[in-house]
Amino acid sequence: MQLKNSYIKISKVTAFAIVASQALYAENYVAVEYLQYDENENRVSVSAPTLSASYDIGTDYTIKGDIVFDAVSGATPTWQPDTTSGASKRDNSGDYTYKNQEFDETRTAASLMLTTRFENRDELNTGVDISRESDFYGNTLSVEYLHYTDASHNQSINVGLSYSANEILSYDYDTASGASTKETSTSINVQAGVSQVLSESSLIKAEAFAISDDGYLTNPHALVVRDYNTADQKLTNENRPDTRVAYGANLKYITLLNDDISYKVNYRFYTDDWDINSHTIENDVYYAMNKQFTFGVGLRYYTQTEAEFYNGSKDYFTNQEFASSDERLSDFDAFTYKASVDFKQNDKISYNLGGAFYSQSTGLDATMITTGIKYRY
Amino acid sequence: MLKKFFYSLLFSSVLLLAADSAEENQTKIILNKLNMQDDKVYLIDFFASWCKSCKKELPLISKVHNAKLVEVIGINVDKKREDGEAFVKELELPFRVIYDEDKSFIEAFDPMGFPAMYYMKNGKILNVVFGAVDSVDKKIADDLKELQE
Amino acid sequence: MRLMIQIGVLTLTSLLFMGCSVIKEVKPWEKETLAKPIMQFEGLHPEVRKFESHVYFSKEATRGGNGVSGGGCGCN
Numbered sequence A: 001m002q003l004k005n006s007y008i009k010i011s012k013v014t015a016f017a018i019v020a021s022q023a024l025y026a027e028n029y030v031a032v033e034y035l036q037y038d039e040n041e042n043r044v045s046v047s048a049p050t051l052s053a054s055y056d057i058g059t060d061y062t063i064k065g066d067i068v069f070d071a072v073s074g075a076t077p078t079w080q081p082d083t084t085s086g087a088s089k090r091d092n093s094g095d096y097t098y099k100n101q102e103f104d105e106t107r108t109a110a111s112l113m114l115t116t117r118f119e120n121r122d123e124l125n126t127g128v129d130i131s132r133e134s135d136f137y138g139n140t141l142s143v144e145y146l147h148y149t150d151a152s153h154n155q156s157i158n159v160g161l162s163y164s165a166n167e168i169l170s171y172d173y174d175t176a177s178g179a180s181t182k183e184t185s186t187s188i189n190v191q192a193g194v195s196q197v198l199s200e201s202s203l204i205k206a207e208a209f210a211i212s213d214d215g216y217l218t219n220p221h222a223l224v225v226r227d228y229n230t231a232d233q234k235l236t237n238e239n240r241p242d243t244r245v246a247y248g249a250n251l252k253y254i255t256l257l258n259d260d261i262s263y264k265v266n267y268r269f270y271t272d273d274w275d276i277n278s279h280t281i282e283n284d285v286y287y288a289m290n291k292q293f294t295f296g297v298g299l300r301y302y303t304q305t306e307a308e309f310y311n312g313s314k315d316y317f318t319n320q321e322f323a324s325s326d327e328r329l330s331d332f333d334a335f336t337y338k339a340s341v342d343f344k345q346n347d348k349i350s351y352n353l354g355g356a357f358y359s360q361s362t363g364l365d366a367t368m369i370t371t372g373i374k375y376r377y
Numbered sequence B: 001m002l003k004k005f006f007y008s009l010l011f012s013s014v015l016l017l018a019a020d021s022a023e024e025n026q027t028k029i030i031l032n033k034l035n036m037q038d039d040k041v042y043l044i045d046f047f048a049s050w051c052k053s054c055k056k057e058l059p060l061i062s063k064v065h066n067a068k069l070v071e072v073i074g075i076n077v078d079k080k081r082e083d084g085e086a087f088v089k090e091l092e093l094p095f096r097v098i099y100d101e102d103k104s105f106i107e108a109f110d111p112m113g114f115p116a117m118y119y120m121k122n123g124k125i126l127n128v129v130f131g132a133v134d135s136v137d138k139k140i141a142d143d144l145k146e147l148q149e
Numbered sequence C: 001m002r003l004m005i006q007i008g009v010l011t012l013t014s015l016l017f018m019g020c021s022v023i024k025e026v027k028p029w030e031k032e033t034l035a036k037p038i039m040q041f042e043g044l045h046p047e048v049r050k051f052e053s054h055v056y057f058s059k060e061a062t063r064g065g066n067g068v069s070g071g072g073c074g075c076n
Helices: A002-013 A015-019 B002-034 B052-066 B081-091 B104-109 B136-148 C002-021 C046-059
Strands: A029-039 A045-057 A061-081 A096-117 A123-133 A136-148 A155-171 A180-199 A202-215 A223-226 A234-237 A243-256 A261-272 A277-288 A293-304 A332-344 A349-360 A365-376 B042-047 B071-076 B096-099 B116-121 B124-130
Touching: A029 C046, A045 C046, A061 A223, A061 A234, A061 C046, A123 A155, A136 A180, A332 C046, A349 C046, A365 C046, B002 B104, B042 B052, B042 B104, B052 B071, B052 B081, B052 B136, B071 B081, B081 B096, B116 B136, B124 B136
Parallel strands: B042 B071, B071 B096
Antiparallel strands: A029 A045, A029 A365, A045 A061, A061 A096, A096 A123, A123 A136, A136 A155, A155 A180, A180 A202, A202 A243, A223 A234, A243 A261, A261 A277, A277 A293, A293 A332, A332 A349, A349 A365, B042 B116, B116 B124
């Protein structure tokens, strides 16, 4: 076609214009979100107000950040002396019961990410995450590079790397004083993926990841019973291996079912050298009823196998090096049922309300309520 | 055998010529619809309501048009014309807008990026700008100066 | 449950292979649908998604696959 031909002729002398293609503005916003999480039997309750913001600096940089304040209160189950059988805390002659141990905790977590876009519109994301609790300090640095493999930006590949350094206070249950020791752990996370636009209304993304954890990976609050019903019987801190290597893959697909309804499915496979394998399937459907209201429903299914050093009984562990009765390392599955509604008052202001019910086969049930307001400018 | 080959070659050439002339006709139709005066530089801006960059750039492009630096012709490529019309109304675009519902304009230009701006004169493309640009009004002024040189 | 996983894996694998054979080149101006908020992998609200991930991270023994950013917590 003539238009194209003349463009081609011209392109030789205006090559600069062609490389400056595909720049896009993101969206500047400030959002406040309030998140409430409550477990059954008055176990853990978390209130978490979050402030987040994103700002474009021209077309080449976007800076994004958020800060969340968690107030956690409640109780988490672990082995404890059974006071009804007459045992006191340090008396190893009595019986034990698996019951809730009370705790209160506050956590402040913040993250900052800078996106840099290059002339060919490839992206570099550099991020910092920090988490502060009275007994946990965590810092993470991450970099991720996204490269478009075609001019129309229909296919991209990405590689990412992060490094976390954590400080954990561990409490020695065996000593009468319950002295705490500062322990450390590190984590390296590597990820690579490919994203492909399949059509005007569908997109697929496949990723593989590897995680290597090193150091103190034990839950400082979880206890196990050793040598039950013998002269040596005692309640003591659990002990997990000090390395953990995990691999996994993630496959995501999103498509438009009709003009207003989208369907998204995400499958993740995970395996590690503690013998834990997991499968996660998440399905989400969004319905944009009109320009103002969008409704969402979701169903997530999760299943995992138990860690090789896990046992939930009080009469199992003797002198094994590694031992844990933390039921999060057990064999279980879980469902999450989600629903949400979004109301866009105008181009600048929108409100959202969401609810989710999470149910584990371990007996843990929880509700999550999220509500927020977003201001775009 | 040779005869068959010759005929098929002839047939393909006729088809190609027909396709070429169909494209040429289509180009003429497009240029007619753009209705541009001879010897005058125009800025053809392809945009859509779903394009966030367009929303940031269009007020600046309107400024350039109002300052009479160049005449802008906007081409809206929204799937639904009413979405495009609402967007044009919201931004109060001061220039002529063509609603490209059948995609004939954008397919003819076939830009490699979006949004897309074309500087045109006498039915020929002088320069192109693809993607979002910081301070697009300044960029247009600079480009026009360069084109005049 | 195993059946559910198998069906899921099978569906996604077939989608991937179907996808490979039906990839259609989408021009930059044809991305109206892909630009819709309901077509984003992270959902309508990345903050909510982050909160959910945090809950799963603290209540389940496995993680990964959702980008490399994000720190740990003393919750597991």
